[in-house]
Amino acid sequence: MIDYRLLQAMAAVLEQGGFEKAAQALNLTQSAVSQRIKQLEQQLGQPVLIRSLPPRATALGQRLHNHLQQVRQLEAGLELSANPDDLIIRITVNADSLDTWLPAALVLNTYPLLRFEVSVEDQAVGLRRMKQGEVMACLCASADPVNGGAVIPLGVMRYRALASPEFIQRYQLSAGESAHLQQAPCLVYSRDDRLQHQFLADVAGIEPLYTHHLPSSEGFIRAACAGLGYGMMPELQVRPELEQGLLVDLVPGYSLDVPLYWHYWQMESPVMETLRHSVVTAARQALY
Template identity: 50%
Template sequence: MFDYKLLAALAAVVEQAGFERAAQVLGLSQSAVSQRIKLLEARAGQPVLVRATPPTPTETGRRLLNHVQQVRLLERDLHSQVPGLDAGGRPERLRIALNADSLATWWAAALGEFCASHSVLLELLVEDQDVGLKRMRAGDVAACVCASAQPIGGARAVLLGAMRYRALASPAFLSRHFPLGVSPAQLTQTPAIVFGPDDLLQHRYLAALGVEGGFQHHLCPSSEGFVQMVKAGLGWGLLPEMQVQDELRRGELLELLAQQPIDVPLYWHHWRTGGELLAELTRHLARSTALISPVK
């Protein structure tokens, strides 16, 4: 049986980014919060926090935090169903894994009204769309946006739509590297820009063109920085069409191969035991799919 006072101390330390502010939120002394964390670690038989600035959860700590979140969501339902229960009046915090391109484009517009009307705080973990589901499998988040259609055990998946990517480069880059026009085979010999080591989108794009093997590339783990690097002529890259409409219209970015986009499906995965709040959020996102390109 979990001692939820100990778990609440862990959640407060992580959410408030320190022991002092956690103590203020919980109405305890800083020493008392520290003692609760130590007792939790003694019972777990291993550390639940990395004592850094700010403190961060260990793998065991993340699993415990996810359990706390699920319990809070279920308690939220009980508060609305059982008269007289004190809900505490605190906003609900949701830990969600999300790919950087969604965060840079449609996500904020889709969630703004919902978070305001439902008193929700978001804790976003930015992951590539191909690997975000690992966070749920590890018990780290309550939901994620990723490219996989297959939900893990105990979760549901809903197709939101797809993001259309186009291979783009600056006019100067095209003039320098492809003065006679672009051929697929040439793309491996010119610098590309890749989001990170887990980003396989460029690999899939080249494979669809019949080009296999490695290619030269920069690594840029920032969606906005990615656009700036392509505009500056450091390399070519696959960019979300909806993120660069203005650059395309002004001619600051040009497509390498006309009519050769690649669509990445986006699925919303959430725990079945997430309570009515997650269910409402799922319905809200399903209604907001006009913000994303439809799946062809």
């Protein structure tokens, strides 16, 4: 059985950004903190920290830190913890949800001191962090739950293939010829982003030849408005640009609906249950 005093020492080093500050937070000497972490690593037979500046968790350390956070949540739900400020919720979400409807769902009045650590992955691959035990919940496009997990559908996010009017004129895309589409550069959020590929496959049975990689949801839209390329953008996020005529459809009437799902562990703490209900409520108000 793991000694939770040792886990708390490891967590303090990660959360405080170093051994000295961890010692101050735990009212221990720096040597005592180091000894507890060494004892934990000896018990497990492998390191839990990378001794960098600041220290970082190994893959095992991340899973243990996540586990400790779940224990803290359960204690808070049972009113056994006097430190709700210690709660850190680690979730993985897709960038387009984070830039549109999701932030409102993270405001939980029941837990005003709750802290979030949000990692961003493409909606097609975000579930891998949950499978690795790094996060407590995941928002992604996969409907298949992980072992020990459950999943609930949230709705669909609608994407449209958009570009600036000048871009369409420059590449003669209004003609609708597949050769013109293939020659025109497209915008891709990351190497996992395949929405543009799906669009071209649907309308012309081809693959893009030229891509710009832009890992910023807002930068993606600004680049399209500037005429750098075309891309698949969430209708929810680009309504002002559509109304102003800054962006127009490459293929009028075409849209691609991406389903979104909330993944959570079946052994759910009261904090995570509250978060899940908030996410579901926000999604039903924003998504199709």
